[in-house]
Amino acid sequence: MQNVINVVLSHRVPNEVQRLAAYWESLLGGGNVLIAYGGPGESFNKIEFNPKIFIDDTRLRTLDHQREAQSYTAVFQEVSRWLRSQSRQGDYVTLFEFDHAPLARDLNARQVERMRAEHADVVAYHLARVDGTSHPHYLYYAANPEFARFFGNVSVRIDRQVVLSMFGTGSCWKREVVDAVAKFNEPFPVYFEIYLPTLAHHLGFRLRDYGEQNRFISNLGDRSAELESVRKRGAWTLHPVKNLTTILSSTSGR
């Protein structure tokens, strides 16, 4: 069994974070959940769960995530630093937002198997190539010459124009990719759903998609009511699930 660290990102009140962490541990087993807290510093200290790390970065705490170019760079840097400080090493790191509900007890085994089957270094939901397309995030950054210059400078690829996009939550990374990405700072604010996959690609890593699992992951709305039905349809996870009570009261791991 590979060693997987599940990073659960939350900014909610301490009590809710504790319950969510307990749910994660009850489903996937203890000792492989790391809470990355992006809420107020005083609330972080009140969270009675370990391990936990505080992400002290205003670029994580955005409201209009796309236009304010929300960043997960500090999350990667803190997770990488935390992993280095541990005697127990993680082979893989998954990244989940608070409203992304795990549904399968063997979620990590499925993710690792997917990575092996695809010979991937990273798997992510809704991974797509967007350069030269009408994708709004691509078009926005295409207007800034610094964007292409940055990736052109770091790239080991022959084609340095490739731009990838992925869904923000649920990605699974080999540890070495997390460490490699964490060494870089954004040259200017770049939305992380473009920045992270594009940087990993240009550093030479292979990114692949979750395939048919994509249908259980969407960006808007609240799919809390679908928990049981998607579980029966083979979902590993579900997003977004805004009603935490629904997650915590659902029968886990069936």
Place this chain on the structure above:
Amino acid sequence: MRKFLRSIGLFSARLIGTRLTDFQTGCDLGKTLIIPWRGKVHVIGLKTAVRVVFLPQKRLTYWKQEIGFTTHPPPDFPNETSKMSADHGEKERD
């Protein structure tokens, strides 16, 4: 209010717009309103990220060319991290 008006505008654009088809795969790309305006073509209401290309034509026509829409295939690039090590090695030697 602005969001509400934009929603109505997008709904109308998709209602009266044209349906686009991926010229390579034949897949439906959704409906959009296409308006030429001031030397540019405005594409309104399209949800899919598309690439625009002039289509190859079997007949040599000087009076008409066709513009088509397509998408990238799913990313399937190999791992090239060995190049990263080589690049860094070269830079260190320099």
